[in-house]
Amino acid sequence: MLAAEAAPTFEVSSWFFENAWLVPALPAASFLITLLFGKRLLGDKVHFIGLAAVGAALVLSLATAFSWISQVEGHDPEAAAHSVEYSNDNCYAGYQGAKDDSDGEDADHDDDASAPVSLAFAAEGEGGEEGEEVHAKPLPVVCAYTWFQSGGSAGEGGATIPWGTLVDGQSVMMLVVVTFISFLVHVFSTDYVAGDRRYTHYFAFLSLFTASMLFYVLASSTLQMLVGWELVGVCSFALIGHWWEDKNNSDAALKAFLTNRVGDIGLLIGVIILFFAAGNTFDTLTINHAAVTGAIGHGTLTVASLCLLAAVMSKSGQFILHTWLPDAMAGPTPVSALIHAATMVVAGIYLIGRLYPVFWDGLSIPGSSLNVLAVMGGITCLGGGALAFVQRDIKKVLAYSTISQLGYMAMALGVGAWTAGMFHLFTHAIFKACLFLGAGSVSHACHHSFDMKADMGGLRKYMPKTFVTFVIASGALAGIPPLAGFWSKDEILVGTGGWPGTEGNGNYTIILVMGLLTAAMTAAYMTRVIWLTFFGTYRGHVHPHESGPRITIPLQILAGLAVVVGFLNVPKQLPLIGDAIGLKFEEWFEPGGGSTFPVIGHAKPSFSLAIFATLLALGSATLVWTYYKRLYAQDNKATEYTDSFVANNGFVRAGHTLLVEKFYLDHLYTGVIAGAFKGPLARATYWFNQHVLDGVIDNVGKGSVGLGRFIYRFIDQGTIDGAVNASGVAASGSGQVLRRVESGKIRQYAALMFGASALLAAVFIVAI
Amino acid sequence: MWLNQFLFFAAVLFSIGVYGVLTRKNAVLVLMSIELILNSVNINLVAFGAYNQDIAGQVFALFIIAVAAAEVGVGLAIVLLIYRNRRSIDVSEADLLKG
Numbered sequence: 112m113l114a115a116e117a118a119p120t121f122e123v124s125s126w127f128f129e130n131a132w133l134v135p136a137l138p139a140a141s142f143l144i145t146l147l148f149g150k151r152l153l154g155d156k157v158h159f160i161g162l163a164a165v166g167a168a169l170v171l172s173l174a175t176a177f178s179w180i181s182q183v184e185g186h187d188p189e190a191a192a193h194s195v196e197y198s199n200d201n202c203y204a205g206y207q208g209a210k211d212d213s214d215g216e217d218a219d220h221d222d223d224a225s226a227p228v229s230l231a232f233a234a235e236g237e238g239g240e241e242g243e244e245v246h247a248k249p250l251p252v253v254c255a256y257t258w259f260q261s262g263g264s265a266g267e268g269g270a271t272i273p274w275g276t277l278v279d280g281q282s283v284m285m286l287v288v289v290t291f292i293s294f295l296v297h298v299f300s301t302d303y304v305a306g307d308r309r310y311t312h313y314f315a316f317l318s319l320f321t322a323s324m325l326f327y328v329l330a331s332s333t334l335q336m337l338v339g340w341e342l343v344g345v346c347s348f349a350l351i352g353h354w355w356e357d358k359n360n361s362d363a364a365l366k367a368f369l370t371n372r373v374g375d376i377g378l379l380i381g382v383i384i385l386f387f388a389a390g391n392t393f394d395t396l397t398i399n400h401a402a403v404t405g406a407i408g409h410g411t412l413t414v415a416s417l418c419l420l421a422a423v424m425s426k427s428g429q430f431i432l433h434t435w436l437p438d439a440m441a442g443p444t445p446v447s448a449l450i451h452a453a454t455m456v457v458a459g460i461y462l463i464g465r466l467y468p469v470f471w472d473g474l475s476i477p478g479s480s481l482n483v484l485a486v487m488g489g490i491t492c493l494g495g496g497a498l499a500f501v502q503r504d505i506k507k508v509l510a511y512s513t514i515s516q517l518g519y520m521a522m523a524l525g526v527g528a529w530t531a532g533m534f535h536l537f538t539h540a541i542f543k544a545c546l547f548l549g550a551g552s553v554s555h556a557c558h559h560s561f562d563m564k565a566d567m568g569g570l571r572k573y574m575p576k577t578f579v580t581f582v583i584a585s586g587a588l589a590g591i592p593p594l595a596g597f598w599s600k601d602e603i604l605v606g607t608g609g610w611p612g613t614e615g616n617g618n619y620t621i622i623l624v625m626g627l628l629t630a631a632m633t634a635a636y637m638t639r640v641i642w643l644t645f646f647g648t649y650r651g652h653v654h655p656h657e658s659g660p661r662i663t664i665p666l667q668i669l670a671g672l673a674v675v676v677g678f679l680n681v682p683k684q685l686p687l688i689g690d691a692i693g694l695k696f697e698e699w700f701e702p703g704g705g706s707t708f709p710v711i712g713h714a715k716p717s718f719s720l721a722i723f724a725t726l727l728a729l730g731s732a733t734l735v736w737t738y739y740k741r742l743y744a745q746d747n748k749a750t751e752y753t754d755s756f757v758a759n760n761g762f763v764r765a766g767h768t769l770l771v772e773k774f775y776l777d778h779l780y781t782g783v784i785a786g787a788f789k790g791p792l793a794r795a796t797y798w799f800n801q802h803v804l805d806g807v808i809d810n811v812g813k814g815s816v817g818l819g820r821f822i823y824r825f826i827d828q829g830t831i832d833g834a835v836n837a838s839g840v841a842a843s844g845s846g847q848v849l850r851r852v853e854s855g856k857i858r859q860y861a862a863l864m865f866g867a868s869a870l871l872a873a874v875f876i877v878a879i
Numbered sequence: 880m881w882l883n884q885f886l887f888f889a890a891v892l893f894s895i896g897v898y899g900v901l902t903r904k905n906a907v908l909v910l911m912s913i914e915l916i917l918n919s920v921n922i923n924l925v926a927f928g929a930y931n932q933d934i935a936g937q938v939f940a941l942f943i944i945a946v947a948a949a950e951v952g953v954g955l956a957i958v959l960l961i962y963r964n965r966r967s968i969d970v971s972e973a974d975l976l977k978g
Contacts (some may be wrong), residue, residue, distance in 0.1 A: 855974030857909075861900050 119247045120703075122195040122204040123182040127175040128252040129199045131276040134171050134286060135325035137164045138293075142318040150311045158301045161314045165297055165321055169290040172283075179283045180699050183249050197252075201275070205250030206396040206707045248703035251279030253331050253396065270391055275331035277395060280700030281464055281533065285328045288540045289454050293321040295665040296449040299548055302661040303445055303555060313353060313443070320346035324454050328461065332393035333382045336462065340378060340426070343455045344371045350450060351442035363441035370435040374425025378462075381418035385469065388415065395465060399707040402468035409472060416473030419462065420483070427459030428514045429521060430491045436514055437498075440506040440561075444551030447506060452513050452547050453540035460520045460536055467529060468709050474525070485525025485607075489625035491518025496632035500639065504561045505550045508640050512588065513543060515629060519603055522626065526619050527711050528606025530697045534680050535603055537696070538587065538595035541676055545584035545669035552577045552662050553644060556655040563643040566651035570644055573655040576663045578645050580670035585641055587673040589634035589728050592721070598677035600630060601721050602714075610720040614712075627727060634728035638735040647743055682716035885926035892919035906958045906968040910951060917947045 141164030149157040195204060255275035297317060304313055323346055327339025345368075352364030386393055388411045389401040401407045407415075423429060428436040439451050450456070463470050463484065474483040495515030502508045516539050523532030553567065556574055560566035571578040587594035590601070605613045609623030649655065657663070680696035681688065702708045852863075892915055899912025921940040928936020962968050 853977065855977030857970050857973065858901055865897050865901070 120205065120250050121186050121247050123179065123186075123249045123252065124195040124197055124204075125175070125178040125182070125252075126198075127171065127178050128278040129197060129202050129254055131175060131254070131278050131282075131286075131329055134168045134175070134290070135322045135329060137168045137171070137322075138318045138325065139322035140164060142315050142322060145311060145318055146315040149315065155306075155310060157311045158297065158314050161318045162294070162297050162301075164318060165290060165294045168321070168325065169287075169294045172286040172290045175278065176283050176287050179249070179278070179280070183280075183699050186247060186249070199254060201256055202252060202254040204252055206400045248701070249280070251277055251396065251702065251707075253277050255331050255394070270386070271393075272334065273332045273393060274335055276329040277331035278329070279702055281461070281702060282328050284533065284537060284700045285461060286325065288537060289321065289324050289328060292449055292453040292540060292544050293317070293324075295544070295668060296445045296548070298661055299448075299551070299665045300443075300445045302659050303551055304443055309353065313350075316346055316349050316353075317446075317449070320350065320450060320455070324458070327458060330395070332395055333385060333398065333466075334393040336395075336465070337378055337382055340422070340458060340462075341375065343450075343458060344368065344375065344426075347371075347439070347450050347455055350446040351439045353443055353446070354441075357441075360441040363435075363438040367435040367439045370432055371425045374422040374432060377418040377421025377425075381415045381422065384411065384415040384418065385466075388412075396707045399466065399468045402466075402472055403706055403709055407469075412469055412473030414473075416466075416470045417483075419466065419469070420474065420487070423459035423462060423521070424487070425459075426462075427456050427517045427521065428491075428495075429459070429487055429518060430494050433491065433495065433514045437502075437507045437510040440504070440510050444506065444547060444554065447510070448544045448547035448551065451510065452543040456513060456517060457520070457536050457540065460517065460524065460532065463521070463524045464529065464533055467524070468707070470524070471527070471709050471711075482525040482527075485522050485619060485622050488518045488520070488522030488525050489622050491515065492522060492629040493518075493625055493632075496629045496636065499632075499636040503564050505553065505563050505567070505640060505644060506547070506561050508563075508636060509543070509546050509550060512546075512633065512636065515633065516543065516588070519600070519626065519629065522622055523603040523606055526607045526622055528603055528714065529711055530680070530701045530713070531599065531602035531606045533700065534696050535596075535599035537679075538599040538673070538676055541669055542584040542587035542595055542673040545580060545666060545673055546588065548662070548666055548669065549577055549581040549584065552658045552666060553581075555658050555662065557651050558653040560651065563640065564650070567644045567649070568647040568651075569649040570655055571646065573649075574657040576657060577666060580663075580666040581645070582641060583670040584673050585637040587677075589637050589732065590630055590724060591634075591728060592725055593674075593677060595673045595675070595677035597721075597725070598681055600626075601716070601724060602680065604630070604720055604724055605714045605716055608714055610717050613714045613717050613720065627724060630724050631727045631731040635731040635735045638732040639739070642736065642739040646739070684716055882926060882930050885922055889919040889922040889926070892916075892922065904969045904971050906961065906970050907955075909970055910954045910958070913954075914947060914951065917943060 138161070141160050144152075145157055145160045149160055153159060197203065253275060255273050258272045258274050261270045261272065297314070300313070300317065304310065307313060320343060323339055323342035327336055327343060330336040330339055348364050348368040351367050352361045355361040355364070382393070385398050385407075388407040389398040390406075392398065402412060421432075424432040425435075436451060436456065440447055442451070470484060471482070492515045495511045495513075495518055499508045499511035499515065502511065516535070520532045520535050520539070523529075523535060550561070552574065553570060554561050556570070556577075557566045583594065587596040590597045592598075604610070604623060604626050607619040607623040607626060608614060609618060609620035678688070678692060681693050683690060683693035685693060697713070703710075896912045896915030896919060899915065900909055903909050903912060921943055924936040924940045924943070926936075928934065928940070958968055961973055965972065
């Protein structure tokens with residue numbers, strides 16, 4: 112059984128929590144300064160503005176995180192609950208109905224935080240957690256301001272348009288990720304896009320993106336999240352199309368933007384539904400509270416969360432709206448690392464984490480414990496992993512890998528492993544940024560080509576630093592212990608509860624199988640990338656060279672972190688270190704207090720599952736390795752067997768074509784769905800029109816003609832025509848008289864107007 | 880404060896303006912007469928505003944000045960086009976809208 116009651120809570124405070132708005136404000140200022148004065152002030156050193164602003168934001172974020180962590184660590188569980196004073200009157204801890212609700216709305220779902228919150232899904236969970244001690248949870252710190260008030264308070268049917276910051280474990284974690292990756296990407300970019308024709312523009316948009324993402328992360332209301340969501344979409348559009356002179360790039364930017372529009376509509380509708388369902392409020396905590404306490408019905412939550420899910424699908428590249436993400440690789444590589452791997456694409460995952468009660472209750476399929484989210488995530492991680500095998504372009508492999516890993520996160524959130532999902536988000540941001548920047552470094556060396564088969568191979572001799580960091584990050588992605596990805600991936604697999612003895616929130620065996628298959632596929636396609644890029648013989652035509660320090664140092668930092676960050680959340684049961692440093696991530700960042708978060712259980716770690724998953728990954732990697740090793744022995748420039756199994760077996764050939772054609776989804780969208788309206792559907796409509804509608808209309812017409820003749824002869828000619836003719840004659844006569852007034856002489860009109868005015872004035876004076 | 884003087888003055892100005900609009904043939908002079916009419920209204924507004932100790936009258940007067948400037952801009956453009964087409968700005972000749 113799950114932990115039966117909500118965890119006790121405590122309040123935290125710090126100058127940094129109350130002034131968190133500074134973090135997005137710094138890059139926003141940097142955007143304006145770079146764009147307006149950057150070139151004039153600093154010329155080609157314009158990147159210093161962005162570096163300084165993002166660096167300062169990084170320092171602020173780290174300070175915020177440290178003060179958060181130290182207060183969580185320093186909390187004495189025995190101490191009596193006390194409330195913290197905030198120096199800013201607009202700040203408060205946790206959900207406070209009275210602060211942002213009116214009295215009328217409170218009556219709807221008056222809560223008692225001390226009462227155990229009984230939840231529908233709590234009864235569904237089967238895993239056992241009887242012995243688990245319940246940690247006290249820190250309450251989020253909200254600083255909310257009213258931008259403007261429309262039509263009275265919420266209770267009177269009006270709406271408050273708020274803005275504010277919400278600092279809790281989730282946003283603190285994300286602040287550090289965004290500012291940190293953004294800072295490294297800024298450093299990387301100073302070398303990578305040096306001498307670009309729109310250097311200033313590039314850095315301005317990097318700053319704007321960072322500001323928007325931080326704004327989104329800190330948002331305290333759904334409306335604000337919507338604004339941040341759209342802003343990052345615009346920045347993504349602008350940066351994908353950075354080299355818009357090439358039509359492919361501007362097409363990719365448009366595709367990304369339009370696909371995201373599909374989801375954005377879902378977000379907008381979802382926000383509106385939740386606004387009304389939670390009693391005229393945009394406040395995230397109020398909405399979560401209403402969802403947790405059952406003030407919003409299951410049906411409403413389902414509709415709202417399905418709308419939000421459309422947004423998640425488009426932004427976080429879930430099947431079937433993922434097609435824009437691989438094309439988005441047309442943008443500069445550092446942009447791909449920052450936006451399309453580490454930060455923007457996880458906005459959807461972040462949204463789920465932020466509105467977790469809404470998704471968790473809304474998407475659980477009644478009658479079974481399977482969450483729609485888990486299924487969607489499972490399909491995405493399998494599909495993305497499969498597509499990664501057939502790409503020639505190193506960035507596209509990584510893009511499909513990102514899709515696959517995002518699926519993993521959605522899957523984790525779907526099975527109730529919130530912490531595992533967020534932890535994977537955290538580790539993935541680091542090692543995937545490292546991989547993308549590594550791909551950028553490789554392409555920098557190979558004359559800006561990303562084609563693994565034509566222009567790479569054997570690069571480990573030429574660029575050892577890139578090679579080492581890339582291999583470490585790939586190992587982390589593939590889940591090789593003790594690298595970061597192993598711990599987070601393992602937690603997700605455990606969280607599915609499908610493996611015996613893990614006891615998660617449910618018993619999702621199918622999801623576990625999907626996760627294990629994906630783990631195997633991940634290891635295999637990363638081995639393929641490493642072989643094609645770094646091993647074998649060099650197949651390109653330029654002389655590759657190791658990149659400069661501004662490229663390799665960020666790589667080394669990220670690779671180093673990819674080794675260690677996994678230890679943030681090792682299981683308690685791990686020998687030697689588990690007791691001291693186990694589950695710190697969960698302790699620091701997992702929400703839970705204040706009845707704004709569902710009571711979720713934590714699965715028990717399983718050594719047998721960890722060993723099995725690792726063996727699976729190593730096995731599939733070895734398989735691919737052997738394939739290329741044998742191929743290389745045959746022909747040292749070959750990249751695939753041309754005369755063997757794949758080429759000759761029709762079934763395999765068909766599967767390969769299916770993957771190369773990306774499951775025909777692009778054809779579905781542009782050819783079938785868009786084409787249907789142009790061609791076949793139009794013809795079908797025409798046929799229907801000719802044969803069905805016209806027949807009806809013909810007969811109706813014939814009847815009408817008969818009726819019409821009758822009416823014409825007796826009614827029309829006699830009665831109506833007489834009247835019409837008479838009125839015509841009258842109109843014509845009066846027109847003849849009046850046209851003399853219409854002389855075209857402007858002074859006559861003026862005279863008439865003034866005369867009439869004078870007359871009117873006289874009437875007024877006499878009458879009043 | 881004497882309000883009547885201002886009202887009387889404004890009424891005289893208004894009448895001169897109306898007379899100008901009705902009798903002048905030259906389009907530019909017609910426009911100038913319209914300005915007279917508008918300014919007589921402004922005088923009324925300011926006078927009443929001062930009389931009632933209310934800023935609104937002056938605000939409206941300023942508003943009317945701005946609108947009048949725009950109106951003259953459009954009016955002069957029309958006059959210019961009429962001149963280009965007919966080599967004359969006699970308003971009594973521009974009667975193509977005759978019914």
